[in-house]
Amino acid sequence: MSRPLPKRVAESFTTMSELVMPNDTNPQDNLMGGNMLRWMDICCAICAGKHCARPVVTASVDNVAFKSAIKNGEVITLEASVTRAFNTSIEVYVEVFAATMQGTHPRRTHHAYFTFVALDKDHGSPVQVPELIPLTEMEQQRYTDALRRRELRLVLAGRLKPEQAPHLQELFRPQ
Numbered sequence: 001m002s003r004p005l006p007k008r009v010a011e012s013f014t015t016m017s018e019l020v021m022p023n024d025t026n027p028q029d030n031l032m033g034g035n036m037l038r039w040m041d042i043c044c045a046i047c048a049g050k051h052c053a054r055p056v057v058t059a060s061v062d063n064v065a066f067k068s069a070i071k072n073g074e075v076i077t078l079e080a081s082v083t084r085a086f087n088t089s090i091e092v093y094v095e096v097f098a099a100t101m102q103g104t105h106p107r108r109t110h111h112a113y114f115t116f117v118a119l120d121k122d123h124g125s126p127v128q129v130p131e132l133i134p135l136t137e138m139e140q141q142r143y144t145d146a147l148r149r150r151e152l153r154l155v156l157a158g159r160l161k162p163e164q165a166p167h168l169q170e171l172f173r174p175q
C-alpha cells in the first residue's frame with residue numbers, strides 16, 4: 001500500500017479544556033498527576049488520530065515533570081501538535097496551561113512528548129503514517145530535534161543500541 005499524503009502540523013492541531021473538579025484532586029486540593037497524564041494522553045491521541053486517519057495507540061510517554069500544582073476549580077487547556085512522523089509512529093508534543101476560571105494567574109504548567117503508533121483497521125498491525133510538513137521555524141526546530149528524542153527513547157526502551165544513535169551521540173561529542 002502506498003504511503004498516505006503528507007500533512008501540515010495545523011491539520012491535526014488539537015486543543016481541549018477541562019475544569020478541575022473535587023474528584024480530580026488529592027487531599028491537598030491539587031490536581032492528581034494521573035488525571036493530568038490521562039488528559040494529556042487523550043488530547044495527544046486525538047491529534048495523532050487526525051494526522052494518521054487511523055486507529056492509534058500510545059507507545060510511550062517521555063519524561064513529565066510536575067513542577068506547578070493546579071488547584072481544584074482551575075481551568076486547564078491542553079494543546080497538542082505533531083512534531084514528526086517516522087515510519088509507523090509519530091511524535092506528538094503537548095503543552096498544558098492553567099488559569100483560574102476568571103482567567104487570572106495564567107501559566108504553563110506541563111509539557112511532554114508522546115509517541116503513537118498507527119494500526120491497520122483490520123489486522124491491528126502497525127501501518128505507515130503520513131509524513132509531516134513543518135512550515136514555521138518552531139515546527140522545523142521540533143521536527144529536527146525529534147530525531148534525537150526518538151533515539152533516546154528507543155535506547156531507553158532497549159530497542160536501539162547507543163552506538164546506533166548518531167543524533168544522540170552528537171550531543172555528547174566535544175565541540
Ligand SMILES: CC(=O)SCCNC(=O)CCNC(=O)[C@H](O)C(C)(C)COP(=O)(O)OP(=O)(O)OC[C@H]1O[C@@H](n2cnc3c(N)ncnc32)[C@H](O)[C@@H]1OP(=O)(O)O
Binds near residue numbers: 045
Ligand atoms: C490512546 C491509548 O491510550 S492506547 C492504550 C495504550 N497503548 C497500548 O495499549 C499499546 C500497546 N502496545 C502495542 O500494541 C505495541 O507495543 C505497539 C503497536 C505500540 C508496537 O508494536 P511492535 O510490535 O513493537 O511494533 P514494531 O516493532 O513494528 O514498531 C512499530 C513502531 O512502534 C515504535 N515503538 C515501539 N515501541 C516504542 C517505544 N517504547 N517508544 C517509542 N516508539 C516505539 C517503533 O519504533 C516503530 O516505529 P516506526 O515504524 O516509526 O519506526
